[in-house]
Amino acid sequence: MRLDVNVLGTFYRMAREGAGLAAGRLTQMTGVETRVGVTKLNFMRGQEIRRDLADGSALVGVRVELTGAIDGHSMVVFDRDDAGRIVEGLLSEAGADEAADADAFDRMSQSAVLEVGQVMNSGFVDGWADVLESVIDVSTPTFVEGESAEPFLDDLENAPTDDDLALLFQSRIETVDAEIEFDHYLFPERDSMAALLDRLRTSDGIAYDKLDGFDRMAERGAEEMAETATKLTGIETNIEIRRLNFVSLEAIPQQVPDEKLVGVAFEFDGVPSGYLLFLFDEASAHEIVDAMVPMDVDDDGFDEMGRSAIMELGNIMASGFLDGWANVLDTTIDHSTPEFIHDIGPAAVDPVVVGLGANQEYAFVFDTLVVADGHAFDCEVYAIPDSSDLERALNDLEVGRIEETPTTAEFQDLDQS
Amino acid sequence: MKTYGTEPGAPTPVQIGISELAVSDGDDTLKSFGLGSCIAIALYDPDSGIGGLAHAMLPDGDAVSNSDRKPGKYADTAIRALLRRMVERGASYTAVEAKLAGGSDMFEFDSFGDGVGQRNAAAARAELEKLGVPVVGEDVGGRHGRTVEFTPGTGKLVVKTADEDEHGVTVL
Numbered sequence: 001m002r003l004d005v006n007v008l009g010t011f012y013r014m015a016r017e018g019a020g021l022a023a024g025r026l027t028q029m030t031g032v033e034t035r036v037g038v039t040k041l042n043f044m045r046g047q048e049i050r051r052d053l054a055d056g057s058a059l060v061g062v063r064v065e066l067t068g069a070i071d072g073h074s075m076v077v078f079d080r081d082d083a084g085r086i087v088e089g090l091l092s093e094a095g096a097d098e099a100a101d102a103d104a105f106d107r108m109s110q111s112a113v114l115e116v117g118q119v120m121n122s123g124f125v126d127g128w129a130d131v132l133e134s135v136i137d138v139s140t141p142t143f144v145e146g147e148s149a150e151p152f153l154d155d156l157e158n159a160p161t162d163d164d165l166a167l168l169f170q171s172r173i174e175t176v177d178a179e180i181e182f183d184h185y186l187f188p189e190r191d192s193m194a195a196l197l198d199r200l201r202t203s204d205g206i207a208y209d210k211l212d213g214f215d216r217m218a219e220r221g222a223e224e225m226a227e228t229a230t231k232l233t234g235i236e237t238n239i240e241i242r243r244l245n246f247v248s249l250e251a252i253p254q255q256v257p258d259e260k261l262v263g264v265a266f267e268f269d270g271v272p273s274g275y276l277l278f279l280f281d282e283a284s285a286h287e288i289v290d291a292m293v294p295m296d297v298d299d300d301g302f303d304e305m306g307r308s309a310i311m312e313l314g315n316i317m318a319s320g321f322l323d324g325w326a327n328v329l330d331t332t333i334d335h336s337t338p339e340f341i342h343d344i345g346p347a348a349v350d351p352v353v354v355g356l357g358a359n360q361e362y363a364f365v366f367d368t369l370v371v372a373d374g375h376a377f378d379c380e381v382y383a384i385p386d387s388s389d390l391e392r393a394l395n396d397l398e399v400g401r402i403e404e405t406p407t408t409a410e411f412q413d414l415d416q417s
Numbered sequence: 418m419k420t421y422g423t424e425p426g427a428p429t430p431v432q433i434g435i436s437e438l439a440v441s442d443g444d445d446t447l448k449s450f451g452l453g454s455c456i457a458i459a460l461y462d463p464d465s466g467i468g469g470l471a472h473a474m475l476p477d478g479d480a481v482s483n484s485d486r487k488p489g490k491y492a493d494t495a496i497r498a499l500l501r502r503m504v505e506r507g508a509s510y511t512a513v514e515a516k517l518a519g520g521s522d523m524f525e526f527d528s529f530g531d532g533v534g535q536r537n538a539a540a541a542r543a544e545l546e547k548l549g550v551p552v553v554g555e556d557v558g559g560r561h562g563r564t565v566e567f568t569p570g571t572g573k574l575v576v577k578t579a580d581e582d583e584h585g586v587t588v589l
Contacts, residue, residue, distance in 0.1 A: 035432075250435040250474070258450055258564075260579045267526040275526075339524045344579045346451025347562020351523050353435065354454040354474050354533045357490075 001194040004205030005387055008041060008246045009362050010131065011169065015039045016248075018127030019171035019184065022076075022120040026173065029119050030090060037172035037181065038254050041246040043211055044168055046160035048243070049185075050149035053077070061144040061152055062117020066125065069134035071192035073156055074124055075185045076117045080145070082180040087112035114143050120173070124184060132196075158189045165211055167193070206394050213328065213397045214244050218366045220324035225381065226370055228320035232313055233291045235377050241369040248362055249353045252384070253346035255367075257281075262302065263341040263348045264314025267355075268322055270333035271393045274385035275352040276321065278314050279345060284376040285310060291375075302342055311338040321383065329393050352384060360387045430566065433472045438489035440469035440502040443570040450564040452519035454534035456492055456541050456557070457565045459516045460499050460550065461572045462508035468569025469503055471495035476540030492540040500548065515545050516574045516589045517555040518565050534558065554589030 016039045023034040044052075053059065058080035066072050078086070090112050118141040129136045144151045153159040160166035169186040188196070197208075219242065226237045247255075262285035266276045280288065285302065292309040302310065315338050322333040341348045356363060366383040385393075430446035433439055435455060439447055447470040449457050454474075461468025471489050478484030478491025488498035496515075504510050520538035522529070538557040545552055556563070556576045561584055566575045578584035 250437075253435065253451055256451070265524050265526075267524075267528055273528075336526060339526070341523055342579070343453075343523070344451045344562040344564060347453040347521070347579075348523070350435070350451060350453030350455050350474075350562070351521075351529070351533060354537070355526065355529055357474050 001190070001197055001208040002201060002205045003197050003208055003211075004201050004203045005360075005362060005391070006202040007197050007200045007205070010200050011041055011167070012039070012246060012248060012362060014128040014131045015041060015169040015171055015186075016127075017131050018124035018169075019173060021127040022123030022171075022184070023173045025119045025123045026116065029116065030086060032086070032180075033176040034173050035176060037174045038251055039169075039171040039247070040251065042168040042170050043165055043214060043244040043246070044160075045162060045215065046164045046166060047162040049160060049166065049168065050153065050162075053149035053152050054147070056147070058147050059145070059152070060113055062114055062121060063142045063144055063152070064118070064121045064125075065139040066136050067139075068136040069129065069132050070136055070186075070188055070196065072158065072186060072188035074121050074138075075144075075152065075187070076120045076124075076182055077152070077185065078113075078180070078182045082182075083113050083116075084109065085180060086116055086175075090116070110143055114141055117141060117143075120182070120184070124171075124186070156187065159187065165215055206391055210394045210397060213394050214364070214366075217325045217328045218242055218244055218368070220328050221321040221366065221383070222324070222368045222370075222381075224320035224324035225317045225368075226320075228316045229313065229370065229377075229379075232316050233288060233377075235288075235291055235372045235375050237370050237372045237377055239368060240371045241367070243367045245365045245367055246362060247365055249357055249360070252353050252363065252365060252382070253349045256345035256349050256380070256382075259345055260343065261341075261345045261348060262310060263343075264311055264318075265339045265341060265348065265352070266314070266318050266335045266337075268318075268333050268335040270326070271329070271331055271396070272325075272333070272385035272389035274383065274389070275355065276318055276335065276384075277349060277352065277382045278317060279348060279380045279382070280310070281376070281378055284378045287376045288313060302340075307340050311340050314338045317379075317381075321381070329397055331393070349382065352382075356384065356386065363387060364390060433470050435472050435474050436487055436490035438469060438471035438495050438499055440467070440499060440506060441569050442467045442506070444568060445570075447567045447569070448565065452563045452565065453521050453523055454519070454532075454537060456517060456519040456534075456537040457563075457567075457574075458492065458496055458499065458541055459518075459565070459567045459572075459574045460496070460503060460513050461567075461569050462503060462512045463514065463572055464512050465508050466570040467503050467506050467508040468567065468572065469499040470565075470567045471499050473537065473541070476536045492537055493544040496541065496544045496548065496550075500550070511549075513550050514553045514572065515550050516567075516572070517541055517552060517557055518563055518574060518576045518587075518589070520557040521559050521561055521563070523560050523562070556587045556589060559584070 061077040063075040368381040478494030488494040520534040522532040522534040574589040
C-alpha cells in the first residue's frame, strides 16, 4: 500500500466536501446555523483514538457501515449534552417538550439523535462520493453511547488496534450561536483503502508503512523537546497530545487560538526543511520567564530579558525536537536563530503558511502540546516541513532502523539505574 | 465557490478565511482574523453599497496554473474575481474604490527573501492600478498581525491589532 500527496489531497477534499454537505443538511433539518470548523486528516495510533473518545465526557454517536468505493465505518460523535440541545428543538417542534429531559436519554431523544446523525453521515458520504465520482452505500445507522472508547469501537471488525497507525478523517461542525461541536470519524478498511490509494495515486509516492517513520519522528522529537525544556526551566513537562495532521495550508492558522500568544519561530534546513513554531499563552510565558529570570520582570509585556528567556527556551526546545527527528532519519537538520513574536495567534502562523504556499497546497503538521503539572506551561508546537523534502526523507528511511533508534530518554533511564 | 449572504443559514459576521473571498452589500460585515503576511483587499462601490473582501496569501496568480480554481488565494486574481462578482451584483466598475490591510513581515527568515508580506501588498497595488481602481486607504507592512472587519455598505474597514497601545485600532 503506497500513498502520495495527491492521494492525501483528494482525501482532504473529500473530508471538506463531506463536512460542507453535512453542515448544510444539519442546518436544513434543525434550522440551527452551522459552519464547518477545522477539517483534517489525522494519522493516529489506535490507542490515541481511544484516548480521544475517552476524554471523560459522556458521548453519543451515530455509526453507519459503508460499502462501495469505500468500505469501512463512518461515525458522527457529539457530546451528550450538546446532542440533547440539538434534538431539543426538533422534539419541541414535534410537540414532545417533556422528552427533552437531560438525564434520561429516552427513546424519543435517541431516535432524534439517530436521525440527526444519519443526516450528517449521509452528508459526509455524499460529499466523498461526489469527489470520487463513485457510489458509496450506507447501512442503517446504529446509536452508540458511552464515556469510554469501547462502545464506539469494540464491535468494529476493523477498528485500529493500539499500535495501528490509522488514517482518520476528522471534521468539526460548529453551530454559530450555541457553540455545539461535532466530530466525525471515518475508519476505512485496509483493503478498500489500498485499492483507493492505487486508484488515486499519481506518483510512486511512499509506502504506507513508512508513515510509521512519521510517528517515530514525532515521538522522538517531542520526547527530546520536553526533556530539554525541563532541564532549562526546572519545570517538569509532559507531552499531552501528539498528532500528525495532513491539512490544507489555509486550515493551519484556523487551529490556532484567536488570542494574543507569545511565540518563538524558526526555519530549519536539511532533509526535511521547514518551519517550527512554539506558541505559549501569555500566562504560561510569564510563568516561564519567572522560572528562568530570577529578578522581577515587567508584568504586562515582555521586556528584553523576558524575550531573551523565551527565545533561549525556544532555541533549546527546537534543538531537542529537530535532533529527535535527525536521529530517526539519520541526518542533520540545522535551524535558524529564534524569532520572537507576541501577537494574535493565527497571525504568527500565517507568514509560515505564506512561505510554503508558493510550492505546496497541503502540509503535514506535527502538532504537539507540552504541559506541566502544577504550572502554567501550555506550549503548542507546530512543525511544518516542506512536503517534498519530507517525502524524500521518508523514502530514504529504512523502516527497520526506526525501531533501533534509541531515545535520549532511554539512555538517561539506563544512566540512572 | 461560496457566496455568503445568499444561502439560508449563512452566519454573520461572515468569516473570510485564507484564500477565500466574498461579496455582499449593506450592513453585512465581512471579517478576516489574524492576518500576518497575508493581505486583505476590500473593494466597494460607495453608490450601490456593494463590496467584497478577499484574504489573499500569495501575490501572483497569473504565474500559476491553478489560480482559476482558487482565485482568492492570489492578490491579482482575487481582485479581478471580487470586481467581477460585484459588477454582476450591480456595482458600477468605475466607482469602485479599494482599501488594503495586512502584508506584514514578522520573521526575517532566509527562505522568505525580501519579504513575503511586502510582495503581497505590492502585487495588490499593482493589480489595482492596472485596473484603474484607486486605493483610498491602507494599513500595510510592519511586523504585527491584524484583524479586519469590512462593511460594504459604508466602505468602513476596521483594522485591529493585538497591541492597541502601540498600533491601535485604525478605521480606514
